[in-house]
Amino acid sequence: MTESKVKNFVIDFDSTFTRVEALDVLCTLAFENEAEKKVALAEIERITNLAMGGDLSFRESLESRLKILRANKNHIPLLIDKLKALVSKSFIRNKAFLESNADRVYILSNGFKEFISPIVKEYGIKEDHVYANTFEFDENGTITGFDKDNILSRSKGKPALIDSLNLEGDIYVIGDGYNDYEIRKEGKANRFYAFTENVKRQNVMDYADHIAPSLDEILYHNNMEGALSYPKNRIKILLLENIHSKGVKIVEEEGYQVEVHPAGLTEDELVEKIKDVSILGIRSKTIVTKRVLDNAKRLMSIGAFCIGTNQIDLTECTKRGITVFNAPYSNTRSVVELAIGEMIMLIRNLPDKIAKMHVGKWDKSASNSFEVRNKKLGIVGYGNIGKQLSVLAEAMGLQVYYYDIDERLPIGNVTKCNSLNEMLSQVDIVSLHVDGRKSNKNIIGKEQFDAMKDGIIFMNLSRGHVVDIPELKKAIESGKIAGTAIDVFPEEPLSNNHEFVSELRGLPNVILTPHIGGSTLEAQENIAEFVPNKIISYINSGSTTNSVNFPNLTLPKLENAHRFIHVHHNKPGIIAEINNILAKHDINVMGQYLKTNEIMGYVITDIDKKYDKDVIKIMKKIEGTIRFRVLY
Numbered sequence: 001m002t003e004s005k006v007k008n009f010v011i012d013f014d015s016t017f018t019r020v021e022a023l024d025v026l027c028t029l030a031f032e033n034e035a036e037k038k039v040a041l042a043e044i045e046r047i048t049n050l051a052m053g054g055d056l057s058f059r060e061s062l063e064s065r066l067k068i069l070r071a072n073k074n075h076i077p078l079l080i081d082k083l084k085a086l087v088s089k090s091f092i093r094n095k096a097f098l099e100s101n102a103d104r105v106y107i108l109s110n111g112f113k114e115f116i117s118p119i120v121k122e123y124g125i126k127e128d129h130v131y132a133n134t135f136e137f138d139e140n141g142t143i144t145g146f147d148k149d150n151i152l153s154r155s156k157g158k159p160a161l162i163d164s165l166n167l168e169g170d171i172y173v174i175g176d177g178y179n180d181y182e183i184r185k186e187g188k189a190n191r192f193y194a195f196t197e198n199v200k201r202q203n204v205m206d207y208a209d210h211i212a213p214s215l216d217e218i219l220y221h222n223n224m225e226g227a228l229s230y231p232k233n234r235i236k237i238l239l240l241e242n243i244h245s246k247g248v249k250i251v252e253e254e255g256y257q258v259e260v261h262p263a264g265l266t267e268d269e270l271v272e273k274i275k276d277v278s279i280l281g282i283r284s285k286t287i288v289t290k291r292v293l294d295n296a297k298r299l300m301s302i303g304a305f306c307i308g309t310n311q312i313d314l315t316e317c318t319k320r321g322i323t324v325f326n327a328p329y330s331n332t333r334s335v336v337e338l339a340i341g342e343m344i345m346l347i348r349n350l351p352d353k354i355a356k357m358h359v360g361k362w363d364k365s366a367s368n369s370f371e372v373r374n375k376k377l378g379i380v381g382y383g384n385i386g387k388q389l390s391v392l393a394e395a396m397g398l399q400v401y402y403y404d405i406d407e408r409l410p411i412g413n414v415t416k417c418n419s420l421n422e423m424l425s426q427v428d429i430v431s432l433h434v435d436g437r438k439s440n441k442n443i444i445g446k447e448q449f450d451a452m453k454d455g456i457i458f459m460n461l462s463r464g465h466v467v468d469i470p471e472l473k474k475a476i477e478s479g480k481i482a483g484t485a486i487d488v489f490p491e492e493p494l495s496n497n498h499e500f501v502s503e504l505r506g507l508p509n510v511i512l513t514p515h516i517g518g519s520t521l522e523a524q525e526n527i528a529e530f531v532p533n534k535i536i537s538y539i540n541s542g543s544t545t546n547s548v549n550f551p552n553l554t555l556p557k558l559e560n561a562h563r564f565i566h567v568h569h570n571k572p573g574i575i576a577e578i579n580n581i582l583a584k585h586d587i588n589v590m591g592q593y594l595k596t597n598e599i600m601g602y603v604i605t606d607i608d609k610k611y612d613k614d615v616i617k618i619m620k621k622i623e624g625t626i627r628f629r630v631l632y
């Protein structure tokens, strides 16, 4: 068929316009007895799938399903109410499109007019554009069958009906079933979109001209203005390092194309993978280098599903207008609880005692075993974790000291120290909670171990590179350190299938844990909810609340406006230039928000719906522009 400018959209109803098969819902209404309902529903679903996959004629499938149903006229209003709440999300979103294109939108269904018409009417679809079967009832109102003369009740009814309509222009069929594809197969449509928002049938997708996970995708594919400036299914998100299923579910429900990988990736692997990725989700193992970012042409945002962001080249992200989000508090408590547990284990000399028990040695003695009460705990890095640790430690009777490079408000009765060595020389237990900045490499080395009291308990649950490991080993072997807990290492295996290699293996009274300070189910679940929601809010509205590298702007919801998002190098005059361009094009500004940091400026301008599209090209050309995006 040749393509014309007039586009007619022929839309299936069950599992396309609505999220469900209407007869399945009718079945749940018609059967009161649960056991019967279950059996009937399973049989109806089986028959529906046979027909939708093209393995059973539609007439046979309809007859069999209605026989099982034994539904009544009274069920129909209830069914309509249920279905109204089950319209597909992208159809609800694009109601305005359906209304304004009512002359070119048709519903073509093997379902029943009695419930389809009242539902689609609310979306502006005309009564005489609805083609479907009609029920037959007996004198008691029981549904006994359907109008056999209706062309749609016959096999290949859909192509025959379209043929009879003699529509002017192109015909684009949108549906989830083989019978929808048949219209194209019979040469009665220009294009068949396999609609997969609700169900995915491989044998239908295989025949499609285009697979459409939403109506937004179809409108975008046809260059038609829908509710979204960019369909979500075109946004690919790559989630690495076993991110909690809750996070995966959130981004799937948002409509993104999701790829999940259980382990971290090497730089080479990531360089390949990142090419078509718009959002990257990682934890602490994946190193996002400049080389990775050079290959990340579509990357808009990175989610660190953890606290630390030292594994990401933040400066390079900022230069490219890529936002980075993390979960700054979600696993704080988990780390603190582990630190408390470990300091008690170590001060009682438990790791060695436990190991002996496992080889049959009974070593009951109090030597080298102490209480933590009244001991002095030194915290290096008095940030979120350091502070929370100090609160719990004080509650257990420890005297807490801290050292931080920045000014930090002491909480409770803690003592602030003016230098690291001053603190190290007086405490019995030291716990590191500094951030992972590069300059923190080996902040604990020979000099610091020498400054410590003999028999100290030493713990690092922050970042591996902050401790000089060979010097730590010497301090353990010399007895300077009586007990050690290390959760983080300069080199960590990429996955559980790789060996853990460290010179700390096998040393006395040493607890080695595989970077699990934040690995509790509570923390992982919190993180998996927090980070995706920040990213989604950024993609949908431009809000950068809690971003690690962008100026933080919390924006109002976009309503009845277009939003221009302009990211630029922080230099004078850009906002004036933006506003001059808008004024020259007679664009009415409804709101404007600006925030800068030392590297970049972030300007959001909400404008009236109608504007000259050329302005987009001009905005992108403003000198110093890093990224420009339009939202509606």
Ligand SMILES: NC(=O)c1ccc[n+]([C@@H]2O[C@H](COP(=O)([O-])OP(=O)(O)OC[C@H]3O[C@@H](n4cnc5c(N)ncnc54)[C@H](O)[C@@H]3O)[C@@H](O)[C@H]2O)c1
Binding pocket: 307, 308, 309, 328, 331, 332, 335, 380, 381, 382, 383, 384, 385, 386, 403, 404, 405, 406, 408, 433, 434, 435, 436, 440, 443, 461, 462, 463, 487, 488, 515, 516, 517, 518, 519
């Ligand atoms: N083991 C785990 O599983 C796990 C879990 C969560 C967080 N972490 C790590 O724990 C660390 C602390 O996390 P947080 O949420 O408390 O971070 P935070 O940013 O709130 O606190 C870090 C503190 O360290 C201070 N600091 C930085 N360098 C210092 C130095 N050289 N000397 C003294 N103080 C210094 C900072 O000023 C800040 O107050 C981070 O490295 C984080 O990545 C590890």
Ligand SMILES: O=C(O)CC[C@@H](O)C(=O)O
Binding pocket: 283, 284, 285, 305, 306, 307, 308, 309, 331, 515, 518, 519
């Ligand atoms: O879960 C992880 O991989 C990292 C945990 C921790 O180091 C963090 O930075 O939050």
